Every structure is written in C-alpha cells, then in structure tokens.
Amino acid sequence: MTDPEDLVERVREGELRLHELEDHADHDTAAEARRLFLERETATELEAIGDYAFPAEAAEPNIENMIGAAQVPMGVVGPVPVDGGAATGDHYLPLATTEGALLASVNRGLGVIRSAGGADARVTKNGMTRAPVFRVAGVAEAAETVEWVNENTEALAEAAESTTSHGELIDVEPYVVGDSVYLRFAYDTKDAMGMNMATIATGEACEIVERETPADLVALSGNLCSDKKPAAINAVEGRGRSVTADAVIPGELVEDRLHTTPEAIAEANTRKNLTGSAKAGSLGFNAHAANVVAAAFLATGQDEAQVVEAANAITTMDAREREDGTTDLYASVSLASLEVGTVGGGTKLPTQSEALEVLGLRGGGDPPGSNADALAEIIAVGALAGELSLLGALSSRHLASAHEDLGR
Template sequence: MTDSTPSAAEDLAERVRAGELRFHELEDHTDADTATAARRLLVEEQSDASLDVVGDYGFPAERADPNIENMVGAVQVPMGVAGPVRIRGGRLDGERYLPLATTEGALLASVNRGCSVLNDAGGANVRILKSGMTRAPVFRVADVVEAEALVEWVRDNRDALREAAEETTNHGELLDVTPYVVGNSVHLRFRYDTKDAMGMNMVTIATRAACELVEDETDASLVALSGNLCTDKKPAAINAVEGRGRSVTTDVTIPREVVEDRLHTTPEAVAELNTRKNLVGSAKAASLGFNAHVANVVAAMFLATGQDEAQVVEGANAITTAEVQDGDLYVSISIASLEVGTVGGGTKLPTQAEGLDVLGVRGGGDPAGSNADALAEAIAVGSLAGELSLLSALASRHLSSAHAELGR
C-alpha cells in the first residue's frame, strides 16, 4: 500500500464532516491512498468498527480505480492451488496449477484429490463448443403487425446492424441477432465474439449503437438496453440451452482400478449416484444446474483470476454425466454459460493478474480469444476434478468423515 500521512487523511475527513466535500469526491482532491484512508476514518467513526486489517492492502489504491468506488481497503480471501493437473484442451495443453480463492475449508483438498485422479487417468479432455456474449434490448411496438415488421427488418438488415455495432469497438464482432416477440414487446438478442474480454461493457456499448439504428429506421421505441433476455447474473433456461460466454465440455475415462484404489468406490456406484442425485434429484427440484457443486470451483477460480463474481450464477449452469464404459468410469461436465475474460475488469488488479499468470493466460491471446478460451478450459477441468472427488466421497460415504478429519 502506498503510504498516506495520517494528518493528510484526517484533514480530508474533516472537510467531509464540515460539508465541504462529499464522500465520493475525495480522489478529486488527493491521491487514491489518502482518499481511501480518509474514508476509512469516517467509516470507523460512524460505525465504531476497526478497519486496520481492511486498510492493510498490498497494491496502490489507484490500481483499483476502474473496479470500485468509495474504496476503504481490500478484503483478502485466502488463495491456494490444486494440481498440477494434466489438461488436454483445444487452447490449453499441459500441466497447470489451478488457482482458487475461497473461505470454504476442504474445497482445495477435494479438488486436489480430483486433479490427482485425473492425472492417473492421463488427464482430462476439454473443448470450447460455442462462444458469444449477449445483450438483449427490449423495444415497444404498437401491435403484433409492427412486431412482425420489426422482425423482418432485423432479418433484412443484419449487415447494417453489424456495421453500426462494430464501429464502437476495435475487437468485438457481432455474430447474430435473434428476435423474440411477446405481444407488443420485441426483444432482440445480440450475440458477439468479444475475443479475450468477458465483454459486457463492450457489447452494451455496441448494442446501444445498433439500437439507435433500429429506432431511426423503424417504428419501434427502445424501452431498455437490457430486457433480461440476455440473461446476465440471473438463472435462465435460455443460457442453459443457447449458451452465453463460453460453452465448454470436459470429460475423462478413469480405469476401474484407479476408481477402486484412489477413490475407494466403484464405477457403478458413482454412475448410479450421479443419476439419482445430479439428474433425478435436480430434475425433481426443477434446478437449472444438474451437478453436485460446480459453483464451488467456478466461484473460487473467478475470485482468483478477477472475473465478475456475480456471473457464477450462470457459470454453475452445468450438467454432470457419469456412466460405466467397458468396466471403467466415464465422467463429463458441460458448462453452458461460462463468462470469462483475461483482459479488462478485475483481471487488471495485481493479485488477480498473478492468478492468471499461474495459468499462463494473462492479457490478450494469440490468436485473439485464445487466452479466455484457455481460462474457460481450466475452470471446466477444475470443476470436473471437484465433481469427481465429491461424487466419490458420497458414493463411499466418506464425505462427513473427510470434513471431520480436516476439522471443517
């Protein structure tokens, strides 16, 4: 943390108390660390809390300026690694440590066990099967006749929409626009290739330009730039079916002797458990995620690599399958909507950038988009390791004893 003198921070805090400055204006009058210290003094005074540990952060506060407002410090989440695990991906090929940041005891141990078993099986296959970040504005029309006219206009003017959208970005490409009509509301779901960026800001700005063209050329009126058919940070069947961000699938075939010796169960037991728990149980619960705990690994790797943590909602939209093949255990995970990037957003924060460095995927890839693809592949393989370990612990009835042994 850059040093800021107590007197300078106190003087700034006093100006806020006197009504001369607003809480959010402090960076306009001093450096970011002094503003953060002054704000911390004011919060401690109002709440009677001590923020000494929150204030002991390890990078200049100005580095976080694009990521947060009203900064008072930083919350430190413990980070560990699982692996190294052998990944046989389309973009990531070789052994990698997986960085995970979490406060859940036993998670790293479980994923690490799964990684070891994946290695014994020769590693995990993983591929990106679809890619595209979406934004879906909603328009008002007079009636269904105008709705049909708008749908036809969109289909006839895709090149014009693409040109308008892509004028706003040096990297994004508009892939397609899909209309959805509900009465006199028309949602247009724009899908973009955002390369190595997760891309929400990129596609929002690009879609705004395309919407201006729609309003200029049709009778439709834009109601909202996001009409919730995108769908961002909410459980949604459309993401499970159509995908959003990266759609990625990983699988492995584990020899029977490895299952029996390392996981202390059988392929038949794991396959039956997966069917009754992840498939039947999830269906009965009307869940959108048919898995055991994919969200655990997605969340931990998101935090470790600077991803938008709220998008774990979509990242947990995964289906785990397991079956016996010629006496061995086949397991797969298909994650429909994994929204990740290696440039922009939280990836520029120093600690999160180091997490990306562990995987060797920081910044833009060559070709463009390859680093974000590789990150998605690593998260999927980590999720496979976590599923394999938990399912085996349940099948062997060792879950509670493992937590008891670790004291968590």
C-alpha cells in the same frame, strides 16, 4: 501531501462527500480518510481492511468509495492436465475461497484425472449476449421489425462493430411477446469477458433499429440476455463460453483412489445430479460446479456475480464395460454459460493479474480469444475434478468423515 484528518473533518462538516475525496487527494490518502471516517462513525477498527498490497489507484476502474480490500485466502490446485482446443499440458489453477476442504477435494479429483492420463476439454460455443427490449403498437409492427432485423444483420453488425476494435457481432435473434420485441445480440468478444463491449455495441445498433423500424427502445437490457440471473435460455443457448471437459477413469483407479466403484458413482450421479435436480426444478444438474467456478473467478478477476450462470452445468457419469469385463468410469461436466476473460475488468488488478500469470494466460492471446478459451477449459477441468471427488465421497459415504478429518 493532503492530511487524511483534514479530509475527514471536511466530510463531517458537509463540505465534501465521500465519493469526492479523490478530487482532493491521491487514491491511497482518500481511502485512508474514508477508513478513519468510517471507524469513528461505526466505532470499528479497520486495520485489516486497510492493509492491502496494491496502490489504490490501480483499483480505480473497479471500485468506488474505496476503503481497502477484502482478503480471501488463495490456494492452488494442480497441476491440471488438459488436452484442450486452446489449453494444453499441465496448469496450476489458483482458487480463492473461504470454504475449507474445497481445494483438498479438487486436488484429489485432479490427482485421479492425472493418473488416468488427463482430461479433454473444448469450448463448443462462444457468444456474449445483450438483449434490448423495444415497444411496438402490436403484432403487425413486431413482425415488420423482425423482418427488417433479419434482412439487415450486416448493417447492424457494421454499427455495432464501429464501437470496438475487437468485438464481432455473431448473431441477432428476435423474440416477440405481444407488443414487446426483444433482440438478443451475440458477440465474439475475443479475450475480454465483454459485457461492457456488448452493451456499448448494442446501444449503437439500437439507434438504427429505432430509425428504420416502428420499434422504440425501452431498455438496453430486456433480461433475455440473461445476465447474472438463473435463466433457461443460457442453459440452452449458452452465454460467454460453452465448455465441456471429460475423462475416462479406469475402474481400478476409482477403487484405489476414490474407494468406490464406477457403477456406484454413476448411480449417485443419476439419482442426485439428474433425478434430484429435476425434481427440484434446478437449472443446474451437477454436484457443486459453482464452487470451483466461484473460487477461480475470485482468484482471476472475473465478475463474481456471473457465477449464477456458470452453475448452468450438467455432470454425467457412466460406467463403461471393457472387453475384458472390467468397468471404467466416463466422467464429464458441461458448463453452458461460463463468462470469463483475461483482459479488462478485474483481471487488471495486481493480485488477479498474478494469478492469471500463474496460468500463463495474462492479457490477450494469439490468436485473439485463445487465452479466454484456455481459461474456460482449465476451469472446466477443475470443475470436473470437483464433481468426481465429491461424487466419490458421497458414493463411498466418506463425505462427513473427510470434513471431520480436515477439521471443518
């Protein structure tokens, strides 16, 4: 077995670089050597970072220059009562976060939803996108390129799908800006989040576009995708899964459990999430949907940077009068671009794999894509619970006292 001290010395002498250590030792020894080197270079103790529970080799596809692990507290909420297109019954949802009171709030919302008979959820659109940008001489060549693309979608699909046994090309949407042509490819990536799949497939299709049209590829991603950035196109067209969850909460439940009224929650939502967000120029018209999404992403191994797109959510709350004169609360949250998967990427890490196992969604579904659809639906119901609880706290003026009671 290689001595980590020997590796540290070879790095200090310039014989080895930090990223080369796995070529000379097993993954855990390499990580230990990096920690020792870093401790001495920065006069820092890395005992907690080095105390991780999985073999470092398991993380090889997910990290470079590994020194250990960042440990985020993980809790669970639920059961989440879901009547979905892919998810049915009760599910416990693991959430990883450092924000105190978040899980308590989500659990409160779920308790109300459960008492009301549960929530409905549906994935309404599915498509992971990649949008390369091409250079042309001018608008005439741009039009020629667009015409060829529109007439040859099948050829592009054949090329793109030759790179994957799972992905399917759904659509190619052209956009022209002066002498730039953008082609927004959309794929059904089944149970994978699919960003890598879409990138590789699109690269293959771009070769045909260059060969058959005047267009020259400038960049495989032209930011019209749009990945990991706030973008109106994702709020409108969607990216990954577009999913909506809703529930009807009887007025007496709102009063007994949230200590407010349907009318008060509806007004708070309109003035805060709709009017306030519009005045701010926000792309997200919700209270804190990204809170639940981020915690679910960390727990289940999703790409945490894509929380920015998941914040493209609209929350609606309406007071509905019944025939007997009483009022119920209709509550919904619609996430336009929730990018999730149950295979590939961080989902294979041991901790995250266990969290998906808790949900009963680890690995590929039958039929393909059903597990990722179910995960999207469950996360949407969790986000709905968080919206309901926070708006209830705001409209009852209990938000500050709730944080005080929980010692936050």
